[in-house]
Amino acid sequence: MYAERLFSERMKTMRPSEIRELLKLTQNPEIISFAGGLPNPKAFPVDELVEITREVLEKHGKVALQYGPTEGIRSFREVLASRCAKEGMDVTSENVVITTGSQQGLDMIGRVFLDPGDTIIVELPTYLGAINAFRAYEVNFEGIPLDEDGMKIDLLEEKIEELKKKGITPKFIYVVPTFQNPAGVVMSESRRRKLIDIANEHDLIVIEDDPYGKLIYEGKPAKPLKALDDEGRVIYISTFSKILAPGFRLAWIVASEELIRKLAIAKQALDLCSNTFVQFVAKEFIEGGYLDLHIMKIIEMYRPKRDKMIEAIKNYFPSDTIFYKPRGGMFAWVTIPGNIDTEEMFLDAIKEKVAYIHGKAFYVDGGGANSMRLNFSYSSEELIDEGMRRLGKVIEKKLKEAK
Numbered sequence: 001m002y003a004e005r006l007f008s009e010r011m012k013t014m015r016p017s018e019i020r021e022l023l024k025l026t027q028n029p030e031i032i033s034f035a036g037g038l039p040n041p042k043a044f045p046v047d048e049l050v051e052i053t054r055e056v057l058e059k060h061g062k063v064a065l066q067y068g069p070t071e072g073i074r075s076f077r078e079v080l081a082s083r084c085a086k087e088g089m090d091v092t093s094e095n096v097v098i099t100t101g102s103q104q105g106l107d108m109i110g111r112v113f114l115d116p117g118d119t120i121i122v123e124l125p126t127y128l129g130a131i132n133a134f135r136a137y138e139v140n141f142e143g144i145p146l147d148e149d150g151m152k153i154d155l156l157e158e159k160i161e162e163l164k165k166k167g168i169t170p171k172f173i174y175v176v177p178t179f180q181n182p183a184g185v186v187m188s189e190s191r192r193r194k195l196i197d198i199a200n201e202h203d204l205i206v207i208e209d210d211p212y213g214k215l216i217y218e219g220k221p222a223k224p225l226k227a228l229d230d231e232g233r234v235i236y237i238s239t240f241s242k243i244l245a246p247g248f249r250l251a252w253i254v255a256s257e258e259l260i261r262k263l264a265i266a267k268q269a270l271d272l273c274s275n276t277f278v279q280f281v282a283k284e285f286i287e288g289g290y291l292d293l294h295i296m297k298i299i300e301m302y303r304p305k306r307d308k309m310i311e312a313i314k315n316y317f318p319s320d321t322i323f324y325k326p327r328g329g330m331f332a333w334v335t336i337p338g339n340i341d342t343e344e345m346f347l348d349a350i351k352e353k354v355a356y357i358h359g360k361a362f363y364v365d366g367g368g369a370n371s372m373r374l375n376f377s378y379s380s381e382e383l384i385d386e387g388m389r390r391l392g393k394v395i396e397k398k399l400k401e402a403k
């Protein structure tokens with residue numbers, strides 16, 4: 001019924017999220033899925049939330065069920081600001097805007113900063129949802145490879161100089177510095193400092209997306225870039241999706257007051273305000289001390305899953321497979337040997353009833369063909385072992401065929 005000519009130019013450049021499309025295939029309950037970035041539903045604190053929900057309705061029902069301010073409920077923003085301040089960020093509630101998931105936050109940032117033809121810098125690989133959010137604003141992507149210590153900052157400097165020679169100043173640098181999606185790596189402190197220096201020197205903005213920073217299985221918490229930022233150049237985004245429940249669709253952005261005002265204008269057009277009711281519930285959950293306990297609980301639940309997945313890579317994948325042991329987060333990132341295209345291999349994997357996300361989905365330059373992202377938070381340890389055994393078989397078969 002709809003003729004192509006009716007669609008906007010923007011819509012023509014937008015593609016369905018490959019992850020969402022692939023997840024449809026993995027709905028079959030027989031498939032062991034390492035594809036989604038899903039928290040383990042067994043951990044959801046249902047009983048505590050039943051109680052808190054009742055209390056919120058009894059105590060605050062008339063406000064909690066009403067529209068709220070676009071920036072979010074003031075007392076909730078205060079709670080979040082004080083948590084961020086404990087991590088070294090110089091913030092008050094005026095520096096916080098609540099968003100409907102951090103995915104909306106990324107879109108708001110796109111609305112505020114991006115014009116068609118602008119250039120932005122991302123990691124290679126990077127979060128697919130960010131590529132999709134920013135692509136809608138018809139931008140050019142420049143990618144900087146990462147290694148075990150995060151984005152290669154020397155290459156970033158070179159890229160900025162190279163762009164400068166062409167008369168291009170990038171609008172911002174988007175990074176997931178802590179337990180990166182998909183690569184699982186953490187940007188080292190020296191690279192974090194260098195990144196801030198570069199942003200200061202070249203008058204750039206840095207978007208720090210941090211959904212996984214609290215899911216630490218080993219080592220000390222990394223200092224957020226926002227805590228190193230003296231000039232108000234870092235826009236920090238975090239979410240309740242991975243530390244509580246993605247169904248809440250609740251996240252927040254921390255930025256300078258000037259930027260928060262702009263972001264709020266962008267948000268007004270999107271949804272007027274985020275879900276007021278869940279803001280109250282999340283506030284009570286934090287203030288009752290449940291959130292910190294919950295994070296401790298999921299860390300204990302996910303660490304052995306991570307260990308099982310790493311053990312299974314060693315047991316079932318070719319010996320020259322390249323991988324890092326992630327010290328936190330939800331993903332293992334694996335590069336298999338040979339000329340195997342993991343996108344092509346996906347349907348073979350589905351036939352064996354196991355799923356992952358192929359590497360190319362996370363690259364803005366067409367790279368990543370022989371890599372894959374494997375989620376370890378969602379499945380049981382038993383299923384991780386079985387799924388990885390199946391995947392190992394699929395890879396072995398593909399390698400033999402390629403010979």
Ligand SMILES: Cc1ncc(COP(=O)(O)O)c(C=O)c1O
Pocket residue numbers: 037100101102103104127129176181209210211238239240241246250251
């Ligand atoms: C790096 C990153 N940013 C943002 C999101 C979006 O999270 P949400 O919209 O659920 O807050 C995700 C989800 O997987 C993510 O991995």
